[in-house]
Amino acid sequence: MFSNSSIFKKQVVAFTGLLLIFFIFTHLGGNLFIYAGPGVFNSYAHKLHSVGPLLLLPRTLLFIIFVIHITFTCLVVIENIKARGGHKRYSMQKSVGNRSMAESIMPYSGLYIFVFVIFHIIDFAFANQHGVRSFLHGRSYGLYGIVFNSFKDPVYDLLYIFFICFLGLHLCHGVQSLVQTSGFRPKWASVIKMISDYFALLMILGFSSIPIYVYILSRP
Numbered sequence: 001m002f003s004n005s006s007i008f009k010k011q012v013v014a015f016t017g018l019l020l021i022f023f024i025f026t027h028l029g030g031n032l033f034i035y036a037g038p039g040v041f042n043s044y045a046h047k048l049h050s051v052g053p054l055l056l057l058p059r060t061l062l063f064i065i066f067v068i069h070i071t072f073t074c075l076v077v078i079e080n081i082k083a084r085g086g087h088k089r090y091s092m093q094k095s096v097g098n099r100s101m102a103e104s105i106m107p108y109s110g111l112y113i114f115v116f117v118i119f120h121i122i123d124f125a126f127a128n129q130h131g132v133r134s135f136l137h138g139r140s141y142g143l144y145g146i147v148f149n150s151f152k153d154p155v156y157d158l159l160y161i162f163f164i165c166f167l168g169l170h171l172c173h174g175v176q177s178l179v180q181t182s183g184f185r186p187k188w189a190s191v192i193k194m195i196s197d198y199f200a201l202l203m204i205l206g207f208s209s210i211p212i213y214v215y216i217l218s219r220p
């Protein structure tokens, strides 16, 4: 019973994680329109918003998936700690190098991602698209202007790049630990691991390129 429910929790984490990865992938695709200039980027955002209240449905769904993913991850972590019990201290001393380091930062990277996603949504998704933050050279450039003005600031850029790298790390090690505990055949485990590594790299390079591009473009 215990192991069954434990497997179920891991499956929930894996499935919701997969859905979140799908969102991140489409979000990256949409954000890359920034390279096509304000017209294309804003018309993409406009198309999204033109569905009106219908947009609330996928956003609510995304939020629920996010909450379920975090809740079940916490449950799995608590279960693992309980299962390891007194051996935890010993195994932490014994494990050397990357794996234990990566594992031990998972709760912190998870927390940082959580806080930053909330900040990011308030900052971009709830921003007044015709407010003062959207102005460039005395004219409103909508969401493009907001993103552009935000990424002009190097501190802001570093916070974003840091967040994106943490997200990449979180994804790699999350997938790695799930694969290890889910009983996949070694061949499949290594294929899944390779795909997740490449995806994380693509995500880090793709998302980070935006603040770097804006920063370079906004230099006098």
Ligand code: HEM
Pocket: 024, 027, 031, 045, 048, 059, 117, 120, 121, 124, 125, 126, 143, 147, 160, 164, 167, 207, 208, 210, 211
């Ligand atoms: C350079 C990187 C990024 C840029 C420029 C960016 C840009 C944006 C913008 C402009 C919005 C508002 C969209 C709208 O209201 O139409 C938004 C929303 C959002 N972003 Fe990002 N984003 C970035 C990275 C990320 C990452 C790495 C995540 C991963 C978790 C993320 C998660 C979200 C979520 C959950 C929303 C709210 C849902 C939505 O409006 O689609 N963003 N982002």
